Amino acid sequence: MAKKFLYFVAISIVLILVAAIAFRVWGEEIARAALVPTAEFEAQAPLEPNAYQDPALWYSRPGIGVNDPARWQPAYANDRGLLPTPADQRPPQHAVFFIHPTSYLSRENWNAPIGDEEAERIARIYVRGMASPFNAASEIWAPRYRQATMGSFLTDEPEGQQAIDAAYADVLEAYRFFIESVDAETPIVLAGHSQGSLHLLRLLREEVKGSPVADRLVAAYVIGWPISVEHDVPELGFAACATPQQTGCILSWSSFAEPADPSALMETYAKSIGFDGQPRGDSRILCTNPLTGMFGGEAAADRNLGTLVPDDSMSNGELVPDAVPARCDDRGLLLIGDPPELGSYVLPGNNYHVYDIPLFWANTQADVARRVEAKVGGGASAN
Structure with a gap:
């Protein structure tokens, strides 16, 4: 029995090595074959007017209650306490619009159908x-x-961009409903990751820049x-955040070990074209x-207030300072x-893309609070 097990281990190692070599040599081809749809692009019918009035079209929004995934609070490791922050220490009122990253991997459609079970499960985790x-x-x-x-992001064929444009049309409608629903005096935070950030960049250029929301x-x-x-930031209408208290500015990072x-990358x-x-x-x-x-610079690990270390399901985790x-x-x-050690979703090249935000969970929370305080208190602004 032990001998058979050792043979199994040896064969498994060989298969893994062969797969790794194949990915290095034919990585793009393998990814495209596995993920790029072969079906014709089908134009997405516009959503019904005021479709986003329906709470079912939101993962998070006021009124969802305990089932709202964004309201989840992780515990600190080593009995260092629980979040949320006590009410008397919370920042002033503000509203957040968050655009989640890609959770639809199927080749059956260029755009995820609303209600796709697996895509929605992953999106809720994100x-x-x-x-x-x-x-x-x-x-x-x-x-x-x-x-x-x-x-859609792995092909130069026009269907890829058409799918991205169709996704943005939904995001735009959701954003407009969000702005109409939030009090006109409330400060706004916009956030996204990966595909969500791509749509957010377009929102900043085409919808937020020059609008009354820009001042908020x-x-x-x-x-x-x-x-x-050089090629993107000047076109966005908002500067890169240079100081911790600056407002009306942009933050971005892409993490590699x-x-x-x-x-x-x-x-x-x-090869890409800037704005x-x-x-x-x-x-x-x-x-x-x-x-x-x-902007830029370095900081030691003792400045990290808490990394969200997920469990195997990626649905729970704890904060490790x-x-x-x-x-x-x-x-x-x-x-x-x-x-x-954060889990099995590290991409080739030590790319920690999936963990960009969890790596700095508590610092991101503190950063938002600090900038909201500065905004409400009349602190530094980029505009």
């Missing part, structure tokens, strides 16, 4: 882990939307999507250090030192 740092807000809103499937913007947390300091191999980024119409090339990526709230440092390198990537 909202629970990524939107929860923003939940000291008096209101937090996170819409369902017919997101572009993962394969506390900050935009555009995380997990590379933004060129060391040794980092960001070659796939950097190659795609270099100014010029190739992004080797221009620096916007990197906010989430441990300091400042002093776990991860942060350093913005010359390219604009956020390096986090030795690979932390």
